[in-house]
Amino acid sequence: MYIALEGIDTSGKSTQLQALKNVFKEAIFTFEPGGTELGRKLRDILLEDSIILDSRTEMLLFLADRAELIAKVIKPNLHKLIISDRSLISGMAYAKDFDLEILKTFNLFATQGVLPNKVIFLELQEEELKRRLNHKENDKIELRGLNHLLESQKRFQSIIKDLSLHLSLQALTLDGALPREEITQKIIAFIEQ
Template sequence: MPGLFITLEGGDGAGKTTQLHLLVTSLEEAGHTVVVTREPGGTELGLELREIVLHRRGDMDPRAEALIYAADRAHHIATVVRPALERGDIVVQDRYIDSSEAYQGAGRVLGADEVRDLSLWATHGLLPDVTVLLDLDPAAGRTRLDSARTRYDRLEAEKHDFHSRVRDAYLERAAKEPARFLVVDAAGDITEIATEIRECVQIHLTHPA
């Protein structure tokens, strides 16, 4: 497809939202058409599923959680992301397949390969051109969250061991796909991080795969 698909990943509190907005601003200032979206919640259906999977009271079976994410992803890719890429737009997205592999596959201990296969089936195998992984120690991420909010979603509220498994899974996936991943130290300076991300994206725009 003629467009470019960029995803931002990382643990809670890593600064994805900040870096996403900085990247989008730089791309739009350069004259690119950018579609900004997220998972879950990038469609009307996704907003309903987001409320269920992140804010529903009471327990939820881990497999049910993984399936809800996959359902959101299937609809989102079919109705938002793939059409944008076919038009030649740049899609910048907060979270994608790698989040499910990390949070449900490793965090919920469902098995990274099984969860990944589910997501690939739901999306007809669509993978990003660039995935920016904002890597941060979970304890530092918790400190950032504590200073920024009073309400946590179901995943943010999990204990340290859960978030450590998530981080390890992200880094393991990045090591397996170095051509797709840019791993950035999220504890660094915000402006320097943004520059590193922007330069990586520019390489892919100039020399598409």
């Protein structure tokens, strides 16, 4: 089973992934961008490097990372439990300059039609997002600002709803400001049901 943990930056995905590693010890844990050798190089360009990318270039590099992850990590292990920090949903949500139907087509091509079986979406209210952004060093995506992240969060919600309706994706939305342990327990129950 392929599980994706989704949400805007600072929503708590990394914290929850660490907790889940203690529970699902046999699972394969991965992430986007950067879950493969090629992905690590693309991640540096996309998030850390000083190169300013055109929005099309950026979207295509994220797609290249996703295609490589699906081919090298996800597809060969679909018989196991795979838990990923991000999936095509993030790629579509953050690529706000493009039509969602075009993004869906490109992403389904990149993923060979492989989608997560279940998605956990951690969402944040504006005040909590502000607080979290002020307490960390921000990458290139986070530096685009609060409004960019809040707009992306709305797109996450819309994309998850669309994929749930049309492609039978099971989704759970949780408030990322809930106590960590409570979020973890709800995620575990959702994965195991």
